[in-house]
Amino acid sequence: MPETASDKIPVTVLTGYLGAGKTTLLNRILSENHGKKYAVIVNEFGEIGIDNDLIIGADEEVFEMNNGCVCCTVRGDLVRILDGLMKRKGKFDAIIVETTGLADPAPVAQTFFVDEDVQENARLDAVVTVADAKWLSDRLKDAPEAKNQIAFADVIVLNKTDLVTPDELAEVEGRIRAINPYAKLHRTQRCQVGLADVLERGAFDLDRILELEPEFLAADDHDHHHHDHDHEHCHDENCGHEHHHHGHDHHHDHGHGIKHYHDEDMQSLALRTDKPLDPTRFMPWLQQLVATEGQKILRSKGILSFSGDDDRYVFQGVHMMLEGTHQRPWKDGEPRESRLVFIGRELPEQAIRDGFEQCVTT
Amino acid sequence: MTGGFDSTGGTASIATVTDRVKPVELAGAVAAVHFLGSVAAFVGDEETVTLVTPEGEATQLPLHAGAVLCVASDGRRVVTGGDDGKVVQLSQNGEVSTLVTDPRRRWIDNVALHADGAVAWSAGKTAYVRSGKGEEKSHEVKSTVGGLAFAPKGLRLAISHYNGVTLWFPNMAAAAEGLEWAGSHLGVTFSPDNKFLVTAMHEPALHGWRLADGRHMRMTGYPARVRSLSWSANGKMLATSGADTVIVWPFASKDGPMGKEPGMLAPLQARVTTVACHPKEDILAAGYSNGTVLLVRMTDGAEILVRKNDDAAVTALGWSADGGLLAFAAGEGTAGLLAL
Structure with missing residues (x-):
């Protein structure tokens, strides 16, 4: 389970649909004068205009682990390449994995959860997705x-x-937020983004699971603070029943520039309680949930307060894979709240909500 | 061989020859060690090979402009593949030559040698064979090549990949044969009697096929991936890494290890990382994740300590062809030679 991650090589996964600008971003990262050296795993040689002997061509080869779990897929090529790269430890500071435009990021992320050798030497830093403001909605x-x-x-x-x-920008942001309200979003032209905003994010570092606030609320706190409560419920109870017939066109403008959409099949679900959770009920419930619904759950994260436990417990997951740890003692005056988020496809919302309720101590 | 007791740690009561080891200090981590005659060739993880005579004289030679990804030897030469897209040969006379340069500078992931002088290598999904006469042929499989091995008889190359192994006869027009088993197959080896083929899989298991009828053999129970395989001198036993004992599978009968328990030799509180069977006797050398090196008699499990644990994993072990010299390397290049 997670040790101090510092001596492990950070790996950034760079994804995005065809033509969104992945290569532009990659070229920027490699050409900027940052004093760091990156090893880059790409699918197409030649698109990178930079001379670097640490650019490695890969075929995205995904295979199923022989453990009876159908969504437990890993990138075999990545295992092999990381193994080879580790022989040159010290020659580079970080690794960037560029996926093809049609790739599912899950096997890449899962490779870091299941492969012992990979885990020993490298850590997943973040999944960075480049999106095309003009075409993403389509x-x-x-x-x-x-x-x-x-x-x-x-x-x-x-x-x-x-x-x-x-207006179009507000619309595409609204659609992104309907699917994933938690990601950091940067508006760019020609991928002009600060490298610190895309690299060394520590998004998979359990010690850095900070507040599980939807990002756009946190970013514009003064504007939206009073909406906080409404928003969260808007993504479940109030609008939950309407998902299936409303589809893309259901939106309401709160008058502050961000339109609220609901995506037909991909949603996020946030759970929160200020009562302690019973670990003997919560852990089996969570494990059972990802075992049965893991194909639908793309990402999960949580900060948990257990009864009779003075430590904050944090966990994260990708599909059926979970990892968690006692992070640190709760601080004096820190509200002992439990918060969980799930991002997934056709999440069985009510069942998750009911199951979670059963884990709350009364 | 000096007897006596080692008073440190968990190896308190076994015979030791640690005082007879000639220490060798190398510049970096070692990927593999092979003997060319009595000279040990320590192939580094990066760039160079260091030749060390039995007297301890060391000479460093350049091999690759980057990482060394794979190493093979037939006792007369050492051949390596690198992330610089080159296949490089080190001859017995110490001459280094580039055999192949991949036109696209792809990583050379695997190399294998045939007794008649042929060389095989792979880059991506393609396996190549160059015969002793210099004739080159290639064969593409459906996913990246995980391992290569020549059969002991005839010119036949086993190419492991996802979901099985392809058996390719470079000199025959006939289609390559396929042996299927779901999963990712990495290392591959033929039994010396040419009756069995064994792969090390991505998950902690071996898979085997009886070549006569393709019958499957599953060899499981390892806590970690098997990265080192070595056949005993008589070819009847396969010693493997991947557990906290040396796991030895019996291959003497026509059914191979099926229905039999493997031998479990030399248990330590550390994982076996490397194994190398003696070329003539039923003895093996085992290296562990904590740096220990043991000699183990395969018939009764008797152990002799060659190197005490010092925390860095053993990365390479090798015997000279006559069995008179053992070489090992651990960690970032702490190595040694033992004359028996």
Whole structure:
């Protein structure tokens, strides 16, 4: 389970639909004068205009682990390449894995959860998704891969914002937020984003699971603070029953620029309680939940307060894989709240809510 | 061989020859060690090979412009593949030559040698064979090549990949044969009698096939991936890493290890990382994750301590062809030679 992650090589997964600007971002990262050296695993040689002997071509080879779990897929090529790269430890500071435009990020992330050798040497830093402001809304309708990439992201680089009107931008952001309200979102032209915003994020570092606030609330706190409660419920009780017939067109403008959409099949679900959880009920419930619904759950995260336990417990998961740890003692005056988020496809919302309620001590 | 007792740690009561080891200090981690005659060739994880004579004289030679990804030897030469897209040969006279440069500078993931002089290598999904006469052929499999091995008889190459192994006869027009088993197959080896084929899988298990009829053999129970395999001198036993004992599978009968328990030798509170069977006797050398090196008699499990644990894992072990010299390397290049 997670040790101090510092001596492990950080790995950033760079994803995004065809033409969104992944290569532009990659070239920027490699050419900027940051004094760091990156090993880059790419699918197409030649697109990178930078001379670097640590650019490695890969075929995205996904295989199922022989453990009877159908969504337990890993990138075999990545296991092999990371193994080879580790022989050159000390020659580079970090690794960037570029996926093809049609790739599902899950096997890449899962490789870091299941492969012992990979885990020993490297750690997943973040999934960064480059999205095309002009075309993403359309792709979310016709390309399930694009939706997966948004749902999976820790950081979204919303690129080509110069090609859209402010209204179109608000619309595409609204659609992104309907799927994934938790990712950091950066609006860019030609992928002009600070490298610190996409690299060394520590998004998979259990010690850095901070507040599980929807990102756009946290970012514009003064504007939306009073809406907090409403928003959260808006994503479940109030609107939950309408998902299936409303689809893409259900939105309401709260008058502060961000439109609220609901995506037909991909949602996030936030749970919260200020009463302690019973660990003897919660742990089996969570494990059972990911074992049965793990194919639908792309990402999960939580900060938990257990009864009779003075430590904060944190966990995260990708599909059926979970990892968790006692993070640190709760601080004096810190509200002992439990918060969980799930991002997934056709999440069985009510069942998750009911199951969670059963784990709350009364 | 000096007897006596070692008073430190968990190996308190076994015979030791640690005082007879000639220490060798190398510049970096070692990927593999092979003997060319009486000279040990310590192939580094990166760039170079260091030749060490029995007297301890060391000479460093350049091999690759980057990481060394794979190493093979037939006792007369050492051949390596690198992330610089090259296949490089080190001859017995110490001459280094580049055999192959991949035109796209792809990683050379695997190399294998045939007794008649042929060399095989792979880059991505393609396996290549160059015969002793210099004739080159290639064969593409459906996913990246995990391992290569020449059969002991005839010119036949086993190519492991996802979901099985392809048996390719480079000199025959006939289609390659496939042996299927779900999962990712990495290392591959033929039994010396040419009756069995064994792969080390991505998960902690071996898979085997009886070549006569393709019958499957599953060899499971390992806590970690098996990265080191070595056949005993008589070819009747396969010693493996991956557990906290050396796991030895019996291959003497026509059914191979099926229905039999493997031998479990030399248990320590550490994981076996490397094994190398003696070329003539039923003795093996085992290296562990804590740096221990043991000699183990395969018939009764008797142990002799060659190197005490010092925390860094053993990465390479090798015997000279006559069995008179053992070489080992651990950690970032702490190595040694033992004359028996």
